[in-house]
């Protein structure tokens with residue numbers, strides 16, 4: 001049905017709005033430079049070209065890397081790129097920033113975006129961006145894009161990490177990078193002056209920042225309840241009645257421990273809200289700052305809730321698998337009975353029960369983790385679907401601002417243009 005496919009879903013209205021949209025889609029004539037030809041540079045060049053920018057890449061050995069870049073991007077020497085571009089990304093490791101000093105005159109008055117990351121968390125400056133600013137005092141350094149991986153740049157900002165944290169001492173330079181960010185489909189987050197660059201550089205180095213406390217909490221609760229339940233259901237019957245319940249350790253005790261942890265974690269989701277409300281009533285105002293510990297706790301409620309949910313899911317899976325274990329036990333006991341009947345009093349069943357319990361608990365754990373993975377990957381899958389195809393209102397279009405730079409009819413490269 002080629003005709004059906006060619007027809008637009010929404011018929012255009014007579015008058016203005018289409019004209020506005022068309023004008024915003026025209027590629028900007030701002031020439032963006034990238035220094036370096038590594039992974040980051042290649043992905044960035046692709047993204048910039050796809051967003052309608054002219055791109056010039058500066059390399060020490062341009063001939064070697066031309067084939068790796070999109071046709072629309074020009075790969076040339078570092079000096080040439082520095083001369084031509086209006087705004088430059090420095091996609092070079094910070095150790096090599098100093099090798100760029102010969103470009104100083106060409107970069108004077110231009111915006112440099114430092115995308116570098118540190119190797120370890122630094123508590124004290126100077127940050128890479130501040131060092132770059134010291135190297136190029138006549139350029140305007142903006143820190144940003146370091147939290148975006150080369151992969152995300154290439155794939156387009158469809159998954160979760162759409163925020164780009166930016167900071168700079170120069171407001172104009174920062175806002176031009178913010179505009180560029182928006183055009184590439186990312187969400188710029190203004191982090192203030194260049195002194196925040198240390199914080200931005202540290203960001204990708206924190207592993208699951210708001211998950212640490214909830215996970216430690218869940219693990220500690222698990223250990224506590226596991227020990228408590230083992231003492232109650234295994235040790236106590238053994239001491240008082242010489243009853244051997246050791247077989248309960250891998251599955252049954254784990255299964256009654258999960259709901260205990262889930263319930264306590266769930267209460268930890270609601271508790272900070274209650275404490276906050278109580279504090280506000282006590283103070284008689286909502287304009288006081290909460291103590292730091294409460295602030296952190298409030299922020300981590302989602303993670304506490306998800307940990308609680310995980311425990312509940314594992315409990316459900318364990319409970320569903322229990323009948324499986326019962327039937328296996330029944331078969332084993334049957335075998336033992338047959339063996340004893342046949343005159344083999346030293347039956348091997350005890351060992352077999354242990355092995356079965358072990359296999360079952362490992363299997364169930366794997367099943368739980370797999371289902372958790374499936375649940376957590378759902379949002380990314382949902383994000384890759386282009387919802388805009390299904391909705392009539394296109395919020396992106398409404399929010400787009402007019403192109404930041406004037407678009408002369410014939411494009412001319414003006415060397416050394418100041419933004």
Ligand SMILES: NC(=O)C1=CN([C@@H]2O[C@H](COP(=O)(O)OP(=O)(O)OC[C@H]3O[C@@H](n4cnc5c(N)ncnc54)[C@H](OP(=O)(O)O)[C@@H]3O)[C@@H](O)[C@H]2O)C=CC1
Nearest residue numbers: 036037038039040059060091092093096116117146149150
């Ligand atoms: N890869 C990623 O996902 C991300 C990377 N970053 C940051 O981007 C920057 C670049 O990373 P990436 O592209 O992965 O690194 P690569 O090692 O892939 O590329 C670095 C590039 O730097 C250029 N370069 C310039 N001068 C030198 C020199 N003296 N010695 C060595 N290389 C030099 C080289 O290009 P040429 O030979 O053409 O001059 C080289 O291709 C880093 O600061 C990194 O922290 C930030 C976020 C994500």
Ligand SMILES: [Cu+2]
Nearest residue numbers: 259315316319
């Ligand atoms: Cu239950």
